[in-house]
Amino acid sequence: MEEQVPFVDLNAMTAEVRPQIRAAWDGLLDAGQFVGGPVVEEFEGAWARYCGTTRAVGLANGTDALQLTLRALDIGPGDEVVLPAATFVATAEAVVLAGATPRFADVSPDTLLMTAETLEAAVTPRTRAVIVVHLYGQMADLGRLGRFADGAGLALIEDAAQAHGATWLGRRAGSVGRAGCFSFYPGKNLGAFGDAGAVVTSDDVLADRIACLRDHGRAPGSHVDHVAIGTNSRLDATQAAVLSAKLTRLDDWNTARRVAATRYREAFEYGPVRMVEEAPDARGVYHLAVVRVPDRDRLRDKLAAAGVQTGVHYPVPCHELEPYRRYATGPLPVAERAAREIVSLPMFPHITEDQVTRVCKAVREASGGFGE
Template sequence: MTAPRRTVEFLDLVGQHDRLHDQLDVAWKAVLASGYFVGGPEVAAFEAEFAAYCGAAHCVGVANGTDALELILTGLGIGPGDEVIVPANTFVATAEAVCTVGARPRFVDVAPDTLLIDPDLAAAAVTPRTAAIIAVHLFGQMADMPALRAVADRHGLALVEDAAQAHGARFAGVRAGSAGAAAAFSFYPGKNLGALGDGGAVVTGDPALASRIRRLADHGRSPVDRHRHEVSGRNSRLDSLQAAVLRVKLSGLDDANRARAAVMRRYRTNLPVWCVPVTVAPAAQPVHHLAVVQVPDRAAVTAALDAAGIGWGVHYPVPCNRQPAFATYGERLPVVEAAADRILSLPIHPTLDHFQIDLVCDTVRGAQW
């Protein structure tokens, strides 16, 4: 039985896909007719197109965003005995990837205005065992990559982008995917560029790293002899159907991101003064994957939204450094822990209209506490 639609959906995938129905139908039929369901021409074409979109030379399609992070770390030779600096304000997949390759996450706090990794705190967290910094581009905004690059270069560290929420974002004119040694993207359906299922990609300008990652993701198989397995790898490949879907959506990604930006501008104008959106850094051009605000009483605001049939989310109510899975690595980080009690994600997607945005703002304004 289909669940009833809300007055305002938090994420309107049905509406977004309705607009693309004919194009997606053509893509599906082309894949079905080709007989290629893993790899093949659609995957190769998407890899080339997405690399160009990101301003990078290479893209390797993989099974999901978490795999992309793990493959980057493995391809860089990061493992047991290494530490990787990770902002505590991120989805747990970032920390999971570090642990999976045998390294140790070193959690650091975030800037209070953007809630993104603080470069000064990242610099202070470097130890002789530090091998990399993961810059998480959260909520659709890129981290301060020039400042993080300076830290990484000063200490000889790899700078990795977790760009799962930043398809098309820029910082100082540089697009996500071309600002670090490599970038991990997720194409989970709710992302700005989302598949019809799981999918991911590694984007890099380093041909040797791209080759290592492609080999690792395909069972360690030799690029010249498919029966020769040169390293112990894994099975992490992008499906042809998902690649075809992503090609359709990539052509309209910038327009969809502009629509998200318009939604966020209206929120900033119409929300009450006590409902404070995260700050956009002067050099940043975000793509507004999430509309994150801070409110004084989240329970009261979410109760009002529920009563009005308006969707909402929280990203993230428990920072990584306080998660039981990472208790061994946790330490108190005041900014992210205080923000976790106040943050709230409002609906944002390309199909929101002015009436719906204003309804959200009016409902938030009317919350009682």
Template sequence: MSELVPFLDLYPMTAEVRPAVRYGWDRLLESGQFVGGPSVEHFEQAWASYCGTTEAVGVGNGTDALLLTLIGLGIGRGAEVVVPASTFIATAEAVVLAGATPRFADVSPKTLLLTPETLRAAITPRTQAVIVVHLYGQMPDMTALSRVAHDHGLAVIEDAAQAHGASWHGARAGSIGQAGCFSFYPGKNLGAFGDAGAVVTSDPELAARIRSLREHGRVAGSHYVHGLLGMNSRLDAIQAEVLSAKLPLLDAWAASRREIAGWYRDAFEYTPVRMVEETAGGAGAYHLAVVRVPHRDRVQRKLAEAGVQTGVHYPVPCHLQEPFQRYATGPLPVAEHAAREVLSLPMFPHLAADTVARVCKQLREVLGAEGDESHD
């Protein structure tokens, strides 16, 4: 059997930053400031600068970033929040945990992202916000979506958990809405060595509320005076050092991902394989390289037999998941159909051109065999 093609290999990225991480951790061992302190503050400042915002607040994970943003904006019981059905469950989960109600919206058949039309169709008099998901690392038409949100008085929250370094007409992901929410889970484009997240914003009052909320609602400058009902969701200093070591390499890694996506796109131009498209005006981060194929489950199984690992993001739309079915108001045909076809191909910055060529060859051969079988 040929050598396995991994879906994701974190080792090359880890090897690149190993010396910087060791240096940062050695400093932490000397200082003993493992929660908060200079390491976290340094990363927060660097991440805000990178994203083009004035503030960044490190938190425990990407789900908490969404939840704390909703709470910080005062969005809870009685409010509705529009959420695209094609997303990881955490997007809808955070809405419910905040006490609000998710309003699921369909997506574009080309990009699988929220559109102005699907957003508008989901808005009701109770809608107070929209969470725009930059799925797979691609950004939708933020200009048009922001216009619809403004016309209806909605807050715009960017779920940028997969979009580190993506941009819309030059504006970084996370910098366009009231806040941008990031996950630094290890497999992300900018990944920690454990769970971590952040909220970016240019609203200093919102940033201050989230800083308080992440630390049990503490009043600034006090340890035992609490002005808000908060929670414990802090970015620890060890992860901050890892993220600070990786951040200078993020743009180069993103450029590699875009090049790899281009190889895939060129290879599939005259085949039944359809790559999920980018929105014109956006520069994707390509956290995932997602294609749509017929007979997805059989195709995935045959690729595995040929030594090619793949993933499925995501096989069940949010509104069809058991805990969220009660919030569904009807079928969402694009999201439902796409969930049966999406297949994520190997994608990481150090993926070699010949390996990508092998993946493409195997997929073309599998689809050819599938076509033969369908005519038996």
């Protein structure tokens, strides 16, 4: 019996960087500095340069990256923040944790990303910001979104938690809006060995405020002068060492993901299963390889029987989750329909040609009766 095609395989990535990480951790053990310090600063500088911004502020996780960015922009009670309903719950969660009110927008039926039109439909006089989510590793059309946001006086924040290295018109995710928020959860394109996150920005004032808030509201250079009500959301040095090691491989790993995604797209071009599209002028990094299918449960059952693991990201749009229904203002038909049809196929940098072939064959066989 053939081995399963896993949904994700992190071991090969770990094997590539294991010697570099071991050496870095030995250095940390010798130095005894595990929170902050030169290892964190080195990663922050490298990540800012990679993203094309002047600053990066390391944080404990991606949810804090969103929440602290909103707080640093003085967005809170009485303010609304527009975000797409098709996203991981953390996007909405961060808005509520900041004290603001989420306003859910629908998405494009082709890309499942927010558009200028769906943003405009959700804006009210109380709206102060928009969080544009680069879902599945595909960047949204930040040209039209940015022009609308600027005209409406909205701060544009990029939720780039799934888009490490993705580009729009050659600009990297996180570098176009007021700030870009990243998660480095282990399964991400750039993943730590635990929770970690960061905000990138070229706004020094904003970066300084986030750096203050992440460290209990401490004033710069002081250990005892607390000038704001902050929290504890520091990136620890052990995770920074992992991220620095993996960053040297990120572009190659993203290229491998795109190769696999191209094969998926070509294989499903004419059948009932179709890949979610990329936005014009964008170059995705395929954190997830997502297809839409008429009968998701049937497809997943058949793929499981064929030894192919799958996932669903995400089966319930945010505005239909119980804690967030109070913020829903009406149906969002595109996001609601897509949530019933999406399936995530195996995707990771070291997926082999044979594994991709097996997935494509299994999908074609499993979907052969659809539409009859």
